[in-house]
Amino acid sequence: MDFLTACGRENLTIQELKELIIDEQTIWVLDEFGNTALHYACKAGNLDIVKALIGTYKIPWNVVNNELVSAGQIAKSAGHNECYEYMVSEGCRAEFILGVLARSKVGEEKEEKISNVDYLNSKIEYTEDGKNLKGGFDTSEGVMMEWEKGLMKKHADIIEILNVGFGLGLIDTFIQESLPKRHTIIEAHPDVYNFMLKNGWDKKLNVEIKFGRWQDVIEDIGCFDGIFFDTFGENYDDLKQFLDHVPNLLKDENSVLSFFNGLAGTNSFFHDVYCRILSMDLQELGLSTEYIEEDVPKEIDEDGTWKNISRRYFSLDKYRLPVCKLDY
Numbered sequence: 001m002d003f004l005t006a007c008g009r010e011n012l013t014i015q016e017l018k019e020l021i022i023d024e025q026t027i028w029v030l031d032e033f034g035n036t037a038l039h040y041a042c043k044a045g046n047l048d049i050v051k052a053l054i055g056t057y058k059i060p061w062n063v064v065n066n067e068l069v070s071a072g073q074i075a076k077s078a079g080h081n082e083c084y085e086y087m088v089s090e091g092c093r094a095e096f097i098l099g100v101l102a103r104s105k106v107g108e109e110k111e112e113k114i115s116n117v118d119y120l121n122s123k124i125e126y127t128e129d130g131k132n133l134k135g136g137f138d139t140s141e142g143v144m145m146e147w148e149k150g151l152m153k154k155h156a157d158i159i160e161i162l163n164v165g166f167g168l169g170l171i172d173t174f175i176q177e178s179l180p181k182r183h184t185i186i187e188a189h190p191d192v193y194n195f196m197l198k199n200g201w202d203k204k205l206n207v208e209i210k211f212g213r214w215q216d217v218i219e220d221i222g223c224f225d226g227i228f229f230d231t232f233g234e235n236y237d238d239l240k241q242f243l244d245h246v247p248n249l250l251k252d253e254n255s256v257l258s259f260f261n262g263l264a265g266t267n268s269f270f271h272d273v274y275c276r277i278l279s280m281d282l283q284e285l286g287l288s289t290e291y292i293e294e295d296v297p298k299e300i301d302e303d304g305t306w307k308n309i310s311r312r313y314f315s316l317d318k319y320r321l322p323v324c325k326l327d328y
């Protein structure tokens with residue numbers, strides 16, 4: 001029996017696995033679809049073999065096949081919950097340790113690198129129907145799209161009043177409906193800022209616009225009942241850096257932080273891992289996180305929402321709306 005077929009057996013033992021592995025190359029045998037031994041073990045739901053392949057034989061938890069399907073997803077589709085749970089916790093453990101190591105590098109000169117500098121210097125445009133804001137890293141990325149309107153309303157129902165990232169102004173429009181006492185908006189892109197001025201956002205109820213990157217204007221901005229964070233072209237490290245400010249930005253135990261949760265938004269397994277890592281990172285900062293599950297509008301799969309958009313950034317059926325509060 002070949003190595004991959006053996007790894008796909010429910011009853012393969014650790015001893016048998018050991019005997020099959022002749023050298024490093026055996027571990028990295030792939031089938032024609034790019035599936036690894038870990039994909040096979042996950043499909044069989046053989047937890048001992050999954051643990052050995054990751055722990056002893058160092059197959060990374062996030063390995064994917066040619067179709068970008070991860071071993072974790074295979075465990076989930078096959079209904080092997082114990083295996084799936086192990087894969088998610090292993091992903092959290094590995095990524096959390098990497099994050100801690102990166103943060104603990106002492107004595108190194110920190111290079112100031114702006115993740116979305118190309119985006120901030122590029123030309124972006126509102127579509128004629130006002131439903132999308134396009135441009136970014138290529139000319140047809142969806143910087144902000146109207147399909148998120150329902151989700152933005154849910155975010156706005158929960159929070160007031162510092163919003164980072166204006167985009168289409170969807171959430172800011174909902175925030176205005178709640179007649180805020182103070183409504184601060186941070187926006188970094190000049191085209192978006194000009195759009196805001198053209199549309200009178202500087203004169204709306206209690207609105208204060210801070211034009212610039214949040215990294216440059218966040219100091220001494222005060223405290224808020226609610227904060228919403230949704231930028232474009234930034235990565236998990238940027239979000240993490242923003243989170244470091246949050247304990248000083250929230251007023252009290254009733255104040256809420258939320259953000260657009262597109263973490264690994266095209267892969268349910270990686271999404272589960274990153275949602276959990278985020279909760280762990282927030283816990284370190286003294287914040288508890290609850291995810292409220294919302295349906296994603298089904299029509300967006302068929303109504304042409306993603307037509308002419310170069311990269312679909314969200315394709316999960318459920319949206320997990322984060323509600324984070326200070327632990328007292």
Ligand SMILES: C[S@@+](CC[C@H](N)C(=O)[O-])C[C@H]1O[C@@H](n2cnc3c(N)ncnc32)[C@H](O)[C@@H]1O
Pocket residue numbers: 116143144152164165166167168169170171172186187188189192212213214215230231232233234
């Ligand atoms: C996805 S859109 C926000 C959509 C918004 N939630 C809405 O309801 O329409 C992201 C916005 O963040 C802005 N942005 C990107 N990086 C930023 C940064 N570092 N600081 C402030 N704004 C930023 C972008 O220019 C863009 O307008």
